[in-house]
Amino acid sequence: MRSYSTIYLSVLGAITFAPTATQAQDTTTDKSVERIEITGSRIKQTELEGRSPVQILDRDAIDRSGLSSIGDIIQNITASGSALNTKFNSSGNFGFPPDGGGVGAGATTVDLRHLGAKRVLVLVDGIRWVNESSASGVGGVVDLNTIPLAIVERIEVLEDGASSIYGSDAIAGVVNIITRRSAVGATVSTSFGQFSKGDGDTSTFELSFGGESDKHSYFMAASYNEQKSVAADTRAQSSLPVPGTGLAFGSSAIPGGRFIINDPNTGASLDLVPNAGITSPNYDPTLGDSCDRTDDFHCFTTADRFNYSSYNLLQTPNKRVSLYAQQRYEFTPDTNWYLRALYNQRSSVNQAAPEPMFIGTFSPSNYWMDNLTIAADNPYNPFGFDLVASGDDPNLILAGKRPIEGGARRFEQNVDTFYIASGIEGQLELAGNLYYWDVNAAYSTNRAKQDNFGSYNARRIATALGPLASCQADPACVPLNIFGVGSITTDMLGYIQPVVRDTSENKLSLYSANITGDIMELPAGALSFASGWEYRKYTGEYTPDALTVAGEYNGVESSPTSGSLNVNELFIELNVPLLADLPLAKQLDLSLASRYSDYSTFGSETTSKVGFRWLMQDELLFRGSWSEGFRAPNIGELFGSASGFDAVLSDPCSAPIPALAANCAALGVPASYQQPNPQISVVTGGNRELAPETSTSYNLGTVYSPEYASATAWSERLDIGISWYQHELKGAIQALDAQTQLNLCVQTLSDTFCNGIGRNQLGAIDQFNNVLTNIGSIETSGLDFDIGWLLPQTAFGQFNVRLRATLVEDYTVLDANGQRQPKTVGIEVNDTAIPEWSGNLALNWQHEAWQASWTMRYTSDLEESCGDAASFAVCRNNPSTGQNRLGSTTYHDAQVSWSTDAILSGMQLSFGVNNLFGKEPPICLSCSLNGYDPSTYDMPGSRYWYLRASFSI
Template identity: 55%
Template sequence: MNVLRRKTLAKAIQLSLLISLPGLAAAQDAPAPAAANPQATTLDTVTVTGSRIKKAEVEGQVPVRTLSREDIERTGLTSIGDVVQQITGSGSGFNRTRNASGNDGFPSDGGGTGAGSTTVDLRNLGTKRVLVLVDGMRWVNESSASGVGAAVDLNTIPLAIVERIEVLEDGASSLYGSDAIAGVVNVITRRNFDGAQITLNYGQYEPGDGQSTGVDLAWGGLSDRASWFVGASYYDQEEVASKDRARTRDPVFGTGLALGSSRVPGGRFRFVDPRNGGAYDLVTDPTLSNPTYTPGLPNCTSAGADRADGFRCWLASRDAFNYAPFNLTQTPSERAGLFGQFRFDVAENVNWYARALVNRRESLNQAAPEPIDLGPGSGTAFASNVVIPVNHPFNPFGFQLDSSNILTIRRRPTEGGPRLFGQQVDTTYFGTGLEGAFDVGARSWFWDVNASYSTNEAEQENRGSYNIKNIVTALGDPAVCAATAGCTPLDIFGFNTITQEMLAYISPVFRDRSENTLTQATANLSGDLFDGWAGAVSFATGYEYRKYEGSYDPDPQTVRGEYNGVPSLPTSGEYDVNEVFVELNVPLMADSSWGKKLELNVAGRYSDYSTFGGEFVPKYGLRWQVADELMLRGTFAEGFRAPSIGELYGLGTRFDANIVDPCLGSNYAANAANCAALGVAPGQPQFDPQISVETGGVETLEPERSQSFSLGFVWTPSLFENSAVARRVDIEGTFYKHRIEGAIQAPDPQTQLNLCVQTLDPQYCNGIVRNGATDQIESFSNFLANFNVIKTDGWDFDVFWTLPESSLGDFKVSWQNSWVGNYEAVGGDGSRQPLAVGLLVSDPVTRSIPKWQSTGTLEWNLNNWSAAWTARHISDLVESCGDAADFPICRNNPAPGLNRLGSTTFHDVQVGYKFDWMKGLQLLVGANNVFGKDPPVCLSCNLNSFDGSTYDLPGGGFYYVRADLRF
């Protein structure tokens, strides 16, 4: 190494340390070291997502993590979404553990619950802020039959067709348009494939459940002018029932019935007896049949007091309902897909392609038997105004029950079985285009034009739910019921009192439907404009047109307000966008005392939306190749995300949030003056922490606008190259920072209620309406708005180490890390939302942000043998204990009322052998979570007492075998 190069390298190392020390920043060009030529002395590059210029020298300007097919196979997973969710920069997203339907209701973004889907979140900024491409073209958004989704369901893309997955964890709106605030996932399909391949998969969890089976078929060929590839995939994932795991059999692990539901199979009846003015809170005694109410017996001033008439006074720890065993820890899913791609050279420098895909997913969610709520504030006009006359054949109380004396009546008809939500989702895609090149003098130019049409249609069939209008009719005047076709008087007063004849009238099948359609056309041009003083100035430009159409059509009974569950209204809308972009790559310096090359990359995109008008976003990047072994890079970008169809046009829907009312129960004393000003009387208990929150879209929403910054390095020290300790070592680091202004989000309901009580400010209190008799919250409006700011920053740090060749085999070590330094979401009113670094929150869905996530892998190859060991580490989290604050399961650590979820490490192992038969037969045997590590107990997590978007399932490891034959 000459003196000049040593000085240059010294400067580079000093500068890189200055850059990296504040955050030990880390980048994501993971697979590049593995694919690099070990004899090379410069940083090798591959064509990756992050630039529209078709020129290798611009690669490496942005952090891109590439998951090769070998990386994917090493995970033992069979879903693209599951694979991407395991990278260290991924946040919380829907996956196979999300048994959502019937529990979460309808989120405020109008996208539905995403039942059965798998989505990806990057940088903890939400799944809607990640753009998903397939071969560089946008993929259609999900449909779950419960809304118009704004994120992509990666289960609609069969894993069998994937060559690699490129993940850009950087703002890229200037290159790709809306939705790329947090990054881009680009799925590259298999193209140059010659021969055939069959892959068989089987796996199951240690207790013997959750079996998964899969078959992938691939066939392709090459000729002088054409190439083709056909891939078919079938995958069947069976359920894991919550009742089959100790962790998930109880509502909250270790607390028993105390935190169970107040909606019980025998019925809970809170009323005032008009004959004596006594207030009663009764449940049916399961040891006595045919309850007959006797006035004058204890009126339940003492919880749990016994009576002799078939009823007893409510006591939560004895009478609550354990809903957990009815749920699923892993939802069943069956997927089948067929993909074909054909390419043909129509001329010397012109290529035509066509690709098509069909995919079907059938999945199922299961929830506990649907409860029936009657009386004031029960959620619908039918239920709130129920009248059970004195002459009703099953009324045991001897007086008419109506809104004048009912406080609340709750009955969970277990006779009807659990709620079952079955989804059928069909995805179709067709794309075609021309690609070509031409020369202008000595310069080559590249062009392409593309068009595609894709649709995602979902149908959902809901069994085990109820028609509340029919329920009220069957509980009403017997003469009216007798005159109504199919009506049978309903008995809700006791255990196992509802007959099949009664169920036939009150429990129809509900059918919902949703659809998303994307039509797009693009044209691109790229090449070198001219030679500058340090090299050729490269250029790319293009035009893009997109049209989005979406609709959600709930069952007509739901539209009429007759659905006993979470209500919703139809949604439909469309918009289109025209865009142009330009990108320039300008060499500023080459082969000087300051390094090998310095390049400036500038990009800009103008978008014209039919919904809100025009938007321009720029991006600036610097790439400094200081020496052959060291590169520094930095980017600054502005971005935006257009409001989705659901966010704009989603009509009134509802979700149920777990909220602690500051004015009820023991909380009243701390807020007495303000609670009195809100009309709440002291001593009122909170009947149920689950409060129905009304939500919906707003047509006047503005786009979200963002700023993204990254700074990093890639260092391949020559000191270790072909040395005694390594053949090659690559060290990468990136610091990132994102800021979103005007983020589209609904206020956190708990925060809104707390601020209402603390300040009495109408901006918080408007829309929160209490029942005049019980002071319970009867309605809670929580609509979308453009929030003030969401901001986050953090660091990535990765090391890839290829050890020297030895008689023991080839060894490679990779260690990838992500640290989140800060995450903060602030409402437009200045209120701080609860999600933050190191915290887990669960309303409306469970989300967590671990401070540190790390994945380390040791790979070994010797002749035909291969093996890999992977450790996945998640740092500790903190959650609110909520109603479990007084239970030993709550650690009250790091402060009273808080629970610490300890740090967790999962270990995966895989061993393979390749037979020299045909073109190769490879057998793989592996185990994920080989030691059966249980995730930490989560007290606030919906349903199953663990966060399935962050941790593996409890109750044992997952074992699998895979056979792959090529011929």
């Protein structure tokens, strides 16, 4: 029989994006056998296969991925759901989410089981990491870009509920990043990669070194990572607002300006655009509402719409610099002191099209823009009469100007992460039993600032367009010309275009003490336990620019957020051996765990877990668990002040279907109303009355390692694992999906959905409140499949095959009124997807100095609603019902490596290509940007090659 330590090392060396499904072995109570702590239990144990399914991504698997971000690597596992990454060009496009966390621009997060990033707990060496801060809110999730890949020894991913072990947030699972502890000598690693189109360059440089003595060891690392941008207009799929529809879905805020007016002198209703090249147009009122015009205007058509996509980014630039140090000192043979410290600096950029100016109540956007007057004495007003946007009888229905003169909106983030942790850990023997203990303290902070270039001061726009006397009363004011392409001069921009600066910060202080060991010997083995105490304090604040707070920012409005909370926790975990050395029970253990949490914000919560581990025989292991979970509302959710975001919504009352016409009329919408702009300002905010989310999770699995496939001529080892999971979440903290709320309001006229949605006299939505609450439930279940086959060593080398696949059987979301929400299996909605099947198949080969790998990543097909694009041919599946099919997708990644000491000590050269065959992502018609879902697929035109070299000094 092989020892567990031997199994552990062999598995870590062979694994590729899959859990360790090792052959089951005899347990031992020999105290000389090293005990380890595997994520999912605080009890140190000799058994590698525990009661919960854990994937271990070791350093070899990380290197084979060709990726340079922890988040990107985890997002490739099959249990991963839709999560933020640097392919999301967030700022200026997605607005503020209702949870008060901000847009997370430049961050990369992790979602497990499609339950959302907020329901995944991220640990570093078993200790919580500080939440992200991207200067747009108080985030409630961890940005994995704050943790440099250079310091990672391995990543353990627990795919089971674990609140009783780790506390809040561990509903969907836990990601535990294990750092390198020591090294002897120095290692240098560098890499360069880019897409086959010659863009998106990524460069990395890592230097690590360390040393050991009898009592002291240390490890230090410095790293630099720079990812450059990829513009949306460099790929055909992302070059239009909606692929395959031309300019039909372009913006009505256009460079020359669009003006929907009623001429008070003639009564003519006009929808006019200045002709090309005209910045001081002449208006002829005698032409009435004719489109056969001889003045300097023409009637607005689809061809005039603005293609904002060309300004967007497919990949956002992201630069990270980090320093890390860890040292350990042995006070006595049984007591060690450790100290860890990290500094990580991230610079990132998001970009959006020039900020539109929507003036008038037909497309409400901002108080100043909705109520201004373009005065008759404004020197650039060609109409000769006041254009009044508000009041009882407005004659300016809409003015839509895209001031390209001011350039694109650029959102530049600088995020600093500081972390320091220290502790003492050791072991002691009492009454013949060995106990392991540790005492820890950690402090971490994430500070961010964001500079927004290319936005506008709405109050100053109103002054510069209004009566000339009002402008002249302000010495800085320059009258504004919005009529024609290139009409806005540098002096005009100087008055209306500020730099908007926002800041935010998250802090986490943590103290803990733990002990684990054997209590007593029972007939079937040792009764073992773990117990501990933890105290955490969270502090967060978001400070938007004073312009934003004053409501003068011509964009989303936001108010400051500030708050703190603390929690005291106690936990206990037991492992009870029930049977041993019986015909059908080589070993049967029962695990019990419970955690008490006392929060300063809502009170206390207790969660428990029961699990079993049944080693039927050496070849066959069964395991299962039932667990309670909870997630406490975070600072942004509790204390987030009212803020707005521009949601892209389709108004059902815009040229409504006959069945809805009466309801729309009852809501005060004129029969002729057509929505001019899909961007609707939605106001959200925190709720101090929120209760925790609660959950119940189930897991049942088996690992089969047949003896007939061990150490034979055709197989060195074969492991087959199957695991079933189910999560039931109640009281989910979220706002009702805005589009769903609007649809249900029109369909039902119920106050439940219509309260908070207001319309003006033109029928346009001018109020949309969408605050957080505890709504409904989420239920999901599925199966994980894992097969690992290590072939024997031959003269041609050794092959290793691993298959990991996940089947999502069910995903159901109900709101508080029992209404089913659109997110479910096989559906693409709101830039997220839940594929029924996802899988990774990897073939690895090693022979002397050479290694090679081939990996296939599979996503099954999806469906989406085409919405307003249903009449276009690009809606491929069933245009008559407005459904579009996103076909199944398989990506192929390949890598080859060569090692030698002949040139430099420990030198390794690697060359790889991800998406070897240049597979394009399926077109997504409902996605907000770039015509595809960046949380599910590689970006268009994304054959990516890279070179990496490492050596020792």
